Amino acid sequence: MECLRNYLNKKTTQEQKRFASNCGTTIGYLRTAINMGKELGPELSVRIEFESCGEVTRQMLHPNNFLKKWPELANTENKAVNE
Incomplete structure (x- = not known):
């Protein structure tokens, strides 16, 4: 989740709110999930990937x-290393 924290921290407060809204949630929810280490649901995770343009x-x-949730993506590049 550190990757999401870093992504959000690069944005202004308004951009963070807009990003969260486009993902169907609030910046408060995202910040709470990050701080508590809460796992995000699959749908929200897909929206975050889409709205962040893959960042x-x-x-x-x-x-x-990852592979338990999205086994069809087993052959995609795993960008999770140290992020």
Whole structure:
């Protein structure tokens, strides 16, 4: 989740709010999830990947169980390494 924190920290407060809204959530929820180490749901993770233009991927958000959630993506590059 550090990847999501870093991504959000590069944005202004308004950009963070807009990003979260485009993902179907709030910046408060995202910050709470990051700070508490809460796993994000699959749908939200896909929206984050899409809205971040791939800067924050599902692999990054779910490094330990990515293939269980998205087995069809087994042959994609795993960008979760140290992120």
